[in-house]
Amino acid sequence: MTAALETVALCKTFGGVTATDRVSLVLAPGARHALIGPNGAGKTTLVNLLSGVLPPTAGRVLLDGEDVTDLPVERRVRRGLGRTFQINQLFGAMTPLETLGLAVAERAGIGGDLWHPAGRDEEAVAEIVDLAARFRLTEALEARTSTLPYGRQRLLEIAVAFAGRPRVLLLDEPAAGVPEHERDELLDAVATLPRDVAVLLIEHDMDVVFRFAERISVLVNGAIYAEGAPDEIARDPRVRAAYLGDGESDG
Amino acid sequence: MRVAAAFAARHRWRRAEIAFWVFAFVAWAVLSRQAPIGNEIAILALFALSLDLILGYAGIVSLGHAAFFGAGAYAAGLFAKHLSGDPLLGLAVAAGVATVLDFATSFLVLRGSDLTRLMVTLGVALVLGEIANKATTITGGADGLQGVVIAPLFGLFAFDLTGRTAFAYSLVVLLVLFVVARRIVNSPFGASLRAIRDNPLRAAAVGIPVRRRLVAIYTIAATYAGVAGALLAQTTQFVSLDALAFDRSADVLLMLVIGGPGWLYGGIAGALVFKIAQDVFSGLTPQYWHFWLGLVLVVLVLTGRERLHERIARLVRGRRGAVPVPPGGDAVRADRV
Numbered sequence: 001m002t003a004a005l006e007t008v009a010l011c012k013t014f015g016g017v018t019a020t021d022r023v024s025l026v027l028a029p030g031a032r033h034a035l036i037g038p039n040g041a042g043k044t045t046l047v048n049l050l051s052g053v054l055p056p057t058a059g060r061v062l063l064d065g066e067d068v069t070d071l072p073v074e075r076r077v078r079r080g081l082g083r084t085f086q087i088n089q090l091f092g093a094m095t096p097l098e099t100l101g102l103a104v105a106e107r108a109g110i111g112g113d114l115w116h117p118a119g120r121d122e123e124a125v126a127e128i129v130d131l132a133a134r135f136r137l138t139e140a141l142e143a144r145t146s147t148l149p150y151g152r153q154r155l156l157e158i159a160v161a162f163a164g165r166p167r168v169l170l171l172d173e174p175a176a177g178v179p180e181h182e183r184d185e186l187l188d189a190v191a192t193l194p195r196d197v198a199v200l201l202i203e204h205d206m207d208v209v210f211r212f213a214e215r216i217s218v219l220v221n222g223a224i225y226a227e228g229a230p231d232e233i234a235r236d237p238r239v240r241a242a243y244l245g246d247g248e249s250d251g
Numbered sequence: 252m253r254v255a256a257a258f259a260a261r262h263r264w265r266r267a268e269i270a271f272w273v274f275a276f277v278a279w280a281v282l283s284r285q286a287p288i289g290n291e292i293a294i295l296a297l298f299a300l301s302l303d304l305i306l307g308y309a310g311i312v313s314l315g316h317a318a319f320f321g322a323g324a325y326a327a328g329l330f331a332k333h334l335s336g337d338p339l340l341g342l343a344v345a346a347g348v349a350t351v352l353d354f355a356t357s358f359l360v361l362r363g364s365d366l367t368r369l370m371v372t373l374g375v376a377l378v379l380g381e382i383a384n385k386a387t388t389i390t391g392g393a394d395g396l397q398g399v400v401i402a403p404l405f406g407l408f409a410f411d412l413t414g415r416t417a418f419a420y421s422l423v424v425l426l427v428l429f430v431v432a433r434r435i436v437n438s439p440f441g442a443s444l445r446a447i448r449d450n451p452l453r454a455a456a457v458g459i460p461v462r463r464r465l466v467a468i469y470t471i472a473a474t475y476a477g478v479a480g481a482l483l484a485q486t487t488q489f490v491s492l493d494a495l496a497f498d499r500s501a502d503v504l505l506m507l508v509i510g511g512p513g514w515l516y517g518g519i520a521g522a523l524v525f526k527i528a529q530d531v532f533s534g535l536t537p538q539y540w541h542f543w544l545g546l547v548l549v550v551l552v553l554t555g556r557e558r559l560h561e562r563i564a565r566l567v568r569g570r571r572g573a574v575p576v577p578p579g580g581d582a583v584r585a586d587r588v
Contacts, residue, residue, distance in 0.1 A: 053452065073455035089453045091446055097257055099457075102446050105439040106458035114440035114467070119258020129254055142257055164458050 002065040004029045004198035005050070005081070005168045010059035012042075012049055012222075019045040021223035022059070027168060031198040034213035036206075038242060042222035043202045044086060047172050050200075051083045052076045063168065077106075082166030084157045086173045086202075092146030096137050096156050099145060100128045103163035127163070135159035135189055151182025155189055168198045175208055187211070210234070218242065262437035271516070272426060279418055286414035292526045293421035294482045299506045299518025300425075300432060301475035306504075307512030308436055309468045310448030311360070314369045314500050315376030316476055318356075319349045321495030323477025325383065328396045328490035336402035338410075338420065342481050349477020350470055357466045373497070380495040395491035399484065410486060417486035424482060425519075428475055432515060435471065444468055505544075509551065 005027040012020035019042045027033050037043055048054040050061060052073040060069045068076050091099050104124045105111040119125055132138045135155045140148050145156065154174055161169055175186055191212060193199060203209045209216065209230075216233045218226040220242050226233060233239055278289060298320055305311040326348035327341045335341070360371050383390045390396055403409040408416040435441050446454040447461050455461050484490045493499060502525070503518075510521030528547065533540040 051456065053456075073452075074458050074460050077456065077458035083456060085453070085456070089450060089456075091449050091453065093449060094445070097254060098442060101258075101439070102442055102454075102459065103457045105442070111439050111443050111459060112464070112467075114435045114438045114471075116439075117258065117262040117434070117437050118439045118442050119255060119261070122255075125255050125258070141254065160457060 001029065003027060003062070004031065004064060005200070006062040006065075007050070008060040008062065010046070010049055010061065011057045012045055012054060013057050019222050020049060020056070021221065023219075023222070023224055025217060025224065027198045027200055029167070029198055030195050031200075032212060032214040033199065034201045034203055034209045034216045035219055036203060036209055036216060037219035037225075039204075041219040043219055044172060045222070046219065047083060047170050047202060050170060051081065074106075077164050077166075080165065080167035081170070082161035082164045082168070083170040084161050084172055084174055086176060088153060088157070090145050090153055090156060090160075092144070094145055095142050096132070096145055096148070096159075097128065097141045099156060099160055100131055100137075100163055103160045104128055104131070107164050131159050131163055135162070136185060149182060151178045151186055154178055154186055158189060162193070162197075166197060168200070169193065170200045170202070172202045173204060174201070175203070175205060262433075268516075275422060275426075279415070279422055283413065283415055286418040288526060288530065290414050290418040290421050290486055291483075292522050293418065293425045294479050294486070295503070295506060295522035295526060296519040297421075297425045297428060297482065298476055298479040298503050299510070299522050300429060300515065301472045301479060301518075302503050302507050303512050303515060303518045304432060304435070304472040304475065305469055306507060307514070307517065308441065308448065309444045309465060311465065311469060312365050312368050313360075313372040314497075314504070315372030315374070316503055317495050317497070317499035318372070318376040318379050319353055319473040319476035320480035320483075320499060320503075321376075321379060321383065322352050323349045323480030324484040324490045324494040325390060325396065325480075326477070327481030328399045328484040329389070331399045331401055331485065331488075332396065336400050338401050338404050338485050341401070341485060342424070342478060345481030345484075346474045346478050349480070350474045352477075353470050353473030354466070357469045361462060361465050361469065373500070376495060376497065376500055380492065380497075383492055383495055390490070390492075393492060395489055396484075397489070399488045399490065401485045401488055410488065414486070421482050421486060424478065428478065429515065429519075432475070435468075436515065440464065440467070505548065509548070 003026045007023055007025045010020055010023045011018070023046060035043055035046070045054065049056050052068070052071060056069065060067055062068065063076065063079055063081055068079060068081070071079070101118055101124070102111070104127050105118070108121065108124055110121055110124065132141050135158060137152065137156060137159060140152050145153065148156070158171065158174060171190065174190055175183055178186055187208060190201070201209070201212055213230055216228065216230055217224055218233065218239050225242060226236050226239050228236070279286070282289065298316070302313065302316050305313060323345040327345040330341045330344045356375050359375070360368055363371070384392055386392070401410050404416060404420055410416050436444075443454065443459045443464055446457065446459060447464060451461050480494055483494065506521030506525045507518050508521070509524050510517030510519065528544060529540060532543040536543070
C-alpha cells in the first residue's frame with residue numbers, strides 16, 4: 001500500500017546547524033502517528049519541511065507516492081496535506097465564519113472568483129455549517145476570532161486545516177497552552193477525526209500522545225531516535241534517557 | 252439560514268452609501284460652476300480607489316502608483332491625437348496599456364518585502380517619467396502632449412470649457428468602477444486578499460495561491476489607475492509630465508491615508524478633503540498651502556484619524572449588523588503607511 005506521507009532522508013541545515021538529520025518517516029493511510037521529542041529536537045522544523053514552509057537541504061517528501069518536495073505550501077494543501085500551527089496564526093480580525101469560508105472556497109476551487117459575493121455558493125455554506133458543528137464552533141461563528149477563548153481558537157485552527165479535506169493532517173501541538181477545562185473538548189475533536197485521514201501529531205504532553213497514538217516516533221537532535229508502538233516506546237530505556245536529559249540540551 | 256444571512260449582510264448596499272452617490276450626482280446638477288474641480292476630484296478619487304485596492308485590501312505598499320496613471324494618460328492622449336477622438340474607445344485602450352505595463356512589472360514588485368516594494372514601485376515610476384521626458388517626439392517632453400482633441404461623448408455631449416460633460420463623464424466612470432471594485436472586495440477573491448494582507452504564511456496554509464492573487468489585484472488596480480489617468484488626459488485634452496511625477500504618487504497615498512485605507516470610500520473621501528483643502532488653503536496663502544496640508548496631516552494621523560475614520564465607517568455601514576465588517580487590521584495598515 002502506498003504511504004499517505006513519506007519522507008526520504010530529509011535533511012535541513014541552518015548555517016552549520018543540522019536541524020533535521022536524514023529523517024525517513026512513513027505514515028500509512030489513516031495512521032495515528034505521534035512525533036515526540038525534547039525541546040529543540042527539530043519537531044517544528046520537520047513540520048515546516050513537510051508542509052512546504054521551508055525547502056529541505058536534501059531528501060524528498062512524498063505525498064501518496066508523488067514527489068511534492070518542490071511544491072509550494074498551497075499546492076500541497078490542495079493535494080491533501082493540511083497542517084495546524086503551534087503558535088496562534090489565525091486571522092484575528094476575521095470571524096471563524098470568514099476564516100472557514102476562505103478554506104472551503106479554496107478547496108472548492110471558487111477562491112479566485114472575484115465577481116460573486118462570498119457566501120453565495122450554497123454547498124460551500126452548508127460545508128461551513130457542518131465544519132462548525134463538528135468542531136463545536138457554531139456558537140462562535142460570528143465573533144471576532146481574537147476575542148474567542150483560547151480553546152475555541154485551537155479548535156478553529158484544526159477546523160481550518162480540516163476544511164481543506166486533507167488525507168494527511170499535521171497537528172503541531174494542538175493542545176499547547178489550552179486551559180484544563182477546555183482541554184477535553186479539544187482532545188475529543190482530535191480523537192474523533194475521521195479514520196481515513198492520516199494524522200501526525202507533534203506533541204510534548206505524554207498523556208495526549210499515549211491516549212491518541214498507535215505509533216510513535218522519537219526525534220532527538222533532528223534525527224529519528226526510536227520508532228514503534230506506544231508500549232515499546234514507553235519501555236525503551238534510550239527514550240527514557242533522552243527525556244531525562246542525559247546529554248540532551250534544549251535549544 | 253443564519254450563516255447565509257451573515258454573508259449577505261456583508262455586501263448589502265447601506266442607505267448611507269446610496270445617499271452618498273445620490274449626493275454626488277446632485278452636486279453635478281447644482282454646482283455647475285464648480286464642475287472642473289468636481290471632475291478633478293472624481294478622477295483623483297478613482298486613482299485613490301485604485302491604490303486602496305492594493306494597499307487597503309492586499310497590503311501592497313506603493314510609492315509609484317503614478318506610473319500607471321501616467322501610462323493611461325499618455326496612452327489616451329496619444330490615441331486621441333493620432334487615431335481616434337472617441338472617448339470610450341480611448342478609455343479602453345488606456346486601460347489596456349496600463350494593464351499590460353502592470354503585468355510586466357508585477358513580477359518585480361511582488362517579490363520581496365515592503366521596503367523592496369516601495370523602492371521598486373518608486374523606481375519604475377521614475378524610469379517611466381524620464382522616458383516620457385526624453386521621448387519628446389512622441390510625448391512632447393516637458394512641453395506636454397499638445398493637440399489632443401476628444402470627440403463629443405456618444406457624438407452628442409461635447410467636452411466644453413464649462414467642464415460639465417467632463418464632470419458627468421468622470422463621475423459615471425468612477426461609479427461604474429466603484430461598483431465593480433465593491434463586488435471584487437466582497438467576493439471570495441476579495442476575502443482571500445484580506446487573508447494575505449493579514450498573514451501571508453497562514454493564507455498559503457489555507458490553500459490560497461498568494462502570488463497569483465497579488466498579481467491579479469495589482470493588475471486590476473493598475474487598470475483603474477490607467478483609466479483615471481486617461482480621464483484626466485481626455486477631460487483636459489492635454490498630458491503633461493506631472494501625470495507621472497513622484498508628487499502624484501505621494502499625493503494619492505496622502506489622500507488614502509486621510510480617508511483611511513481598506514473600506515473603498517477612503518480614497519473618495521480623501522480626494523474630496525484633499526482637493527477642497529488645497530483649494531481653500533491655496534486661496535488663503537497661495538505659497539504655503541503645503542504647509543497647511545502638512546500640519547493637518549500630522550494632526551490627523553497623530554490624534555485620531557483612526558477614531559474619525561471608525562466613526563464615519565460606522566455611519567456608512569448604517570446600523571451595524573451582528574457581524575462587524577473587518578476594518579480590524581486598521582492599526583496594522585496604518586503602520587504600513
